[in-house]
Amino acid sequence: MFLIWVADLAHVHDIGAERNIELDGLAFTETFLIATIDAALAAQNACVAADSLGFSTVYTGALRNHPAEVATELNLPRHRSRRPVRPESPPARPSGRSWHRRR
Structure with a gap:
């Protein structure tokens, strides 16, 4: 399984364009950082x-x-950035040993 979190500023941009509102704040570095940190x-x-x-x-x-290649492969519009994580299977349990799960 391969999961990717997306910092989605394109959605906000689309809403602004749909309502004829210019969102100057989307170009700010702080806006990008906040979206990226939220995704992380x-x-x-x-x-x-x-x-x-x-x-x-x-x-x-x-x-x-x-x-650019990743955005194309994922069909992401402009103003979206990715934060990838790959969950892996639980470790195999050798026979004859008991394992416990952390709580």
Whole structure:
């Protein structure tokens, strides 16, 4: 499974355009940072939840190396950035050993 969190400023841009409102704040660095941090926090919370269920997770930053290609592959409009996380299966339990889950 491969999950990607998206900092979605395009949705806000589309709403503004639909209502004929110019949203100058979308161009601000702070707006981008807040959206990116929100996406990163959501990904982190998902990792904590996955861990509580016995799954391990891996953040994959390699998508940042080719942002245009990734956006094209995911069919993302402009003003959206990605925060990828790859949840992995729970570790295999060797026979004859008991494992417990962290709480």
